[in-house]
Amino acid sequence: MNPESPSTIYLDNNATTAVAPEVLEAMLPFLTTEYFNPSSVYERAKPAAQAVRRARETVAAFLGGAALEEVLFTSCATESVNATLHGAVRANPGRRHLVTTAVEHPAVYEVAKDLARGGFDVEFLPVDRAGRCDPRTLARALRPGETLLVAVMHANNETGVVFPVADLARLTKETDPSILFFTDATQTAGKVPLDMNGALREVDLLAFSGHKLYAPKGVGVLFARRGARLRPFLVGGHQESGRRAGTENVPYIAGLARACRLAQEDHDAVEARIRRLRDRLETGLRAAIPFVEVNGEGAERLPNTLNLSAHFIEGEGMLYELNDHGICASSGSACTSGSLEPSHVLRAMRVPFTAMHGSIRFSLGRYNTEAEIERVIEVFPGIVASLRRLSPYWDPAQNRPRPEAEAMMHAPPDAVG
């Protein structure tokens, strides 16, 4: 790490967030003196049971006044998703058709692909160049009497593009009220109101995790509307009314509830500040870097996310140089994923292949400062320039692509092997 900038600038809040001090404080009693199992009958276990009950009340209120039995605590959003998809499949054996989008988080995307391998009929709705889903594609995909479930994320983790889930859920329910509508709200919980009795009243199932809203990793929520038929995913105990077995993770559940309250306490002020910083970052970087694209531009986006693509360079090198300045971000490039393919989200958006490998995501959080954003604006253009100097497609003298490379910029991604 560069000795001049020893402190960390954390701009990867869509991957995970720091644990808020208020959250840690709410957890500590249950990691120390109140360690009891909430299912135990003796008096000393009462505070633990009470903490879980209060947490459920808090989360139910956070979800716009959901009923207590509609809130299940899980270990993470991925568990909530698996419980939903597999639970719905097992509870409704007569329906074998599933609709989701081409840009879901792997927690949904991979489960859907796995179900397809098992003989399920799965449709992946396309998105447009800005990452938006056209409701008409859902209208055409739905099969009354046949479709089991529709899964559309609330906002995309890579681009921050927000999906019109309220409208898509209504469309689904008007087509056939027996079709379950599920949304992965991992990126929106704490950022966008989740009103299960208001805008999201047609949404049957919703998942989110704690560690994207300043609670620790290892706790999640599944909202399952009364009447939504699911078979339990984890079996082996009476907890959560027999719908999710396993001793309640009391400290983390208490922490998650505190995080939900924290998100509501100062939501508007925090959001306004984050949006201002993100917009400043976006304008600053666009002004300083030629041949750069904002992925998701033109769509409604979360106020904290900026996904950029710099043409003709590769994202991993950028991350590496940023790391040297103590700046944490992420990339959808092939070299940073486990596979050799760039992000399925950017591919579905048909990002030009000259920009596909050069994506970088900055995701802001409540603890970022103006000085940090200014530092990134100061440092990042130089990083892009240093990698472009090495690129066979770039002409450093003109500071633009070589003519033959520039001609490739507008080819659709599937035009080349």
Next chain:
Amino acid sequence: MGWDYSEKTKQLFMDAVHGKPGTHMGEIEDPDGFGEHGSIACGDALRFTFRVRRHPTDPLQDVITEARYLTFGCTSAIAASEALCRLIEEGGFTPVQALGVTNADIVKYLDGLPEQKIHCSVMGAEALEAAVFNWATKRGADLGALGLGAHADEKEDGRIVCNCFTLSEPYIKRKIRELGLKTIPEITGAIKAGGACMSCHHVPGGLQDLLDEAWGRRPTRLRAEPDAPAPREGGTETPVPVSPFLFSKKVERTIDEYIRPLLQRDGGDLELVDIKDMLVYCRLTGACAGCGGAGFTMKLTVEQVLKDTIDPRIRVISV
């Protein structure tokens, strides 16, 4: 960072991006040897050029004095390019001797590479080879006489096995032998084949077959047979009195004759999105799209007219 790079790899990358003296970023103008490997669509690409001190009479005694690269790729691709140039210059090789530099030498120079990143070193060796053949053409050196054949055509020729990275059967077969690749992950790590959609792994003529052909079939091979998809449930919906075709025609005609004119009076219009049984999916456009009364228009105008003229069971859904 996800990948564990050696200190040497990190150092070469940082030196290269900061343009430290002694690094080899760049392109030699009018080079004696020019070679490329990879493409931007595949995620990494390398252009390698070198200059020689020409021997007055015998081109085979030319000595490489300068090597340069331009690389589009990740940390290890850039470090491997830098390592390649250093190996070549430090060696004082003739181009033919330089062909002896293999990807294993690059890996060794970097103090190792993660398995998934071996292809970065292979890319260096391939670009070097292409550059040496380019030099031979320019200088009239007969490599064939030395028993060195060019592989230039094999990527275009022959059946494509890996469609994602456009890699042909002769190329993959040669690399399996040259690099001693024994498993599919090793193939993917070295030359990327099978690293994206993975559909070429276990199909006839796929990667596993090429491995079996090279090294002999392993005695036991488990093959998963995917479950046959279950037959669809029989339809339980109420039958439509007319055929779906005629029903659609009726809906279209009614919209055109009765509904559109009403909406167009107010500067709006209607798009028919889909019809499923008795469900008619419509979208209001023009002035109607943002109108506060859009919901009422759908139910009271569009749905009511369709119900009255065609079938009372029709439901209109706004998209």
